[in-house]
Amino acid sequence: MMTESGPTGSARAKLQTLPRTITCVADYEQLAAEFVDHPVFEYLQGGSGNEQSLQANLQVFNEFQLFNRVLVDAAKGSTVTSVLNQKLRHPILLAPVAYQKLVHPGGELETARAADALEAGMVTSTLSSCTLEDIAAQHQGMRWFQLYFQPQREHTLDLLRRAEASGYSAIMVTLDATVQASNRRAQRAGFAFPPDVTAVNLQGYGAPPAVALSPDQSVIFQGAMSEAPKWQDLEWLLDHTSLPVLIKGVLHPADAERLIQMGVRGLVASNHGGRALDGVPAPIRVLPLLRNALGQDVPILLDSGIRSGYDVFKALALGADAVMIGRPLLYGLAVAGALGVAHVLRLLRDELELCMALAGTPTVADIGPHCLFATTADGQRTLC
Numbered sequence: 001m002m003t004e005s006g007p008t009g010s011a012r013a014k015l016q017t018l019p020r021t022i023t024c025v026a027d028y029e030q031l032a033a034e035f036v037d038h039p040v041f042e043y044l045q046g047g048s049g050n051e052q053s054l055q056a057n058l059q060v061f062n063e064f065q066l067f068n069r070v071l072v073d074a075a076k077g078s079t080v081t082s083v084l085n086q087k088l089r090h091p092i093l094l095a096p097v098a099y100q101k102l103v104h105p106g107g108e109l110e111t112a113r114a115a116d117a118l119e120a121g122m123v124t125s126t127l128s129s130c131t132l133e134d135i136a137a138q139h140q141g142m143r144w145f146q147l148y149f150q151p152q153r154e155h156t157l158d159l160l161r162r163a164e165a166s167g168y169s170a171i172m173v174t175l176d177a178t179v180q181a182s183n184r185r186a187q188r189a190g191f192a193f194p195p196d197v198t199a200v201n202l203q204g205y206g207a208p209p210a211v212a213l214s215p216d217q218s219v220i221f222q223g224a225m226s227e228a229p230k231w232q233d234l235e236w237l238l239d240h241t242s243l244p245v246l247i248k249g250v251l252h253p254a255d256a257e258r259l260i261q262m263g264v265r266g267l268v269a270s271n272h273g274g275r276a277l278d279g280v281p282a283p284i285r286v287l288p289l290l291r292n293a294l295g296q297d298v299p300i301l302l303d304s305g306i307r308s309g310y311d312v313f314k315a316l317a318l319g320a321d322a323v324m325i326g327r328p329l330l331y332g333l334a335v336a337g338a339l340g341v342a343h344v345l346r347l348l349r350d351e352l353e354l355c356m357a358l359a360g361t362p363t364v365a366d367i368g369p370h371c372l373f374a375t376t377a378d379g380q381r382t383l384c
């Protein structure tokens with residue numbers, strides 16, 4: 001198939017205006033393939049292993065259906081909510097996504113402009129391709145910093161202090177990617193990082209000290225895992241910041257309980273968009289278990305597989321306080337920069353509002369398991 005500028009997969013100039021034919025995130029996904037080089041598209045689309053978790057993330061939402069309700073007065077409805085006492089215009093945050101200059105030369109600065117315009121919370125990745133300070137300057141609204149522990153504590157502490165100084169109001173520590181799982185799609189497509197797309201926040205920290213392995217030692221156990229954070233590292237971190245700390249990448253209720261007991265303020269139920277341990281369940285499946293384990297008061301966010309406002313609604317119904325989107329923001333960014341990201345957010349919010357209105361839940365607090373209908377393992381249909 002040929003596009004305006006050449007064979008499918010060769011990058012096109014970004015759109016300056018949005019055609020009316022773009023109606024949903026799926027349209028952006030399809031278009032994005034034309035706006036970035038093929039290996040880059042494969043890199044962002046791909047999951048780890050056999051992509052079981054990636055597929056599960058997308059399919060699982062279809063197992064839940066919504067109830068419409070009649071004669072409910074929704075004229076004063078609103079998507080306004082709050083997490084950690086921070087007000088949100090709507091419960092849809094931009095997930096931490098590394099190296100956004102891969103899909104747009106403006107990278108995270110474009111995303112931040114969109115977040116500002118749509119009053120969306122934005123989480124800046126440790127591995128952003130624009131500095132965390134520059135991103136903060138573009139976004140007046142709710143901004144959080146996603147922290148990856150660095151091999152040396154002084155560097156982790158430096159990132160923390162820089163985030164605090166730049167006005168980030170929470171730290172989201174990602175813990176499910178301590179070993180980099182291979183992305184076979186990217187590998188097969190020959191993906192490589194261009195030299196001008198780098199983790200600029202880490203410049204100046206130097207290369208981590210090399211771990212010398214003997215031939216009988218494992219690259220995973222004695223290599224990557226020797227530098228991976230442990231429980232005592234998280235304790236150290238909690239002692240070194242007064243900002244609320246959330247942990248991203250939690251699925252097991254026992255981990256969730258221990259984390260909250262030690263002073264973590266919130267969790268993100270996430271499988272890294274199917275890019276970490278392949279074969280783990282879609283987060284939406286374990287969300288009710290997490291909610292049961294933690295009670296109603298602990299903030300739980302969810303990501304991985306959110307592609308519509310309907311998905312957002314289902315996540316809220318099953319116990320999430322808010323959701324984050326990863327790839328959908330990249331699709332918008334790839335197609336039309338800040339305009340595209342803002343449009344993606346707007347489409348999701350509009351769909352969420354539609355769901356809320358027709359499901360008889362004018363406020364976020366009204367949404368709950370009673371709004372859903374699901375199929376159980378033995379094929380029975382039941383209220384959630």
Ligand SMILES: Cc1cc2nc3c(=O)[nH]c(=O)nc-3n(C[C@H](O)[C@H](O)[C@H](O)COP(=O)(O)O)c2cc1C
Nearest residue numbers: 095096097098125174272273303304305325326327
């Ligand atoms: C290309 C790409 C880069 C990512 N980079 C990071 C990152 O730097 N830090 C992080 O915590 N999560 C990262 N994630 C995971 C997202 O934060 C999020 O968990 C995931 O994308 C949600 O799934 P979704 O893409 O289906 O929305 C990345 C995801 C993608 C697709």
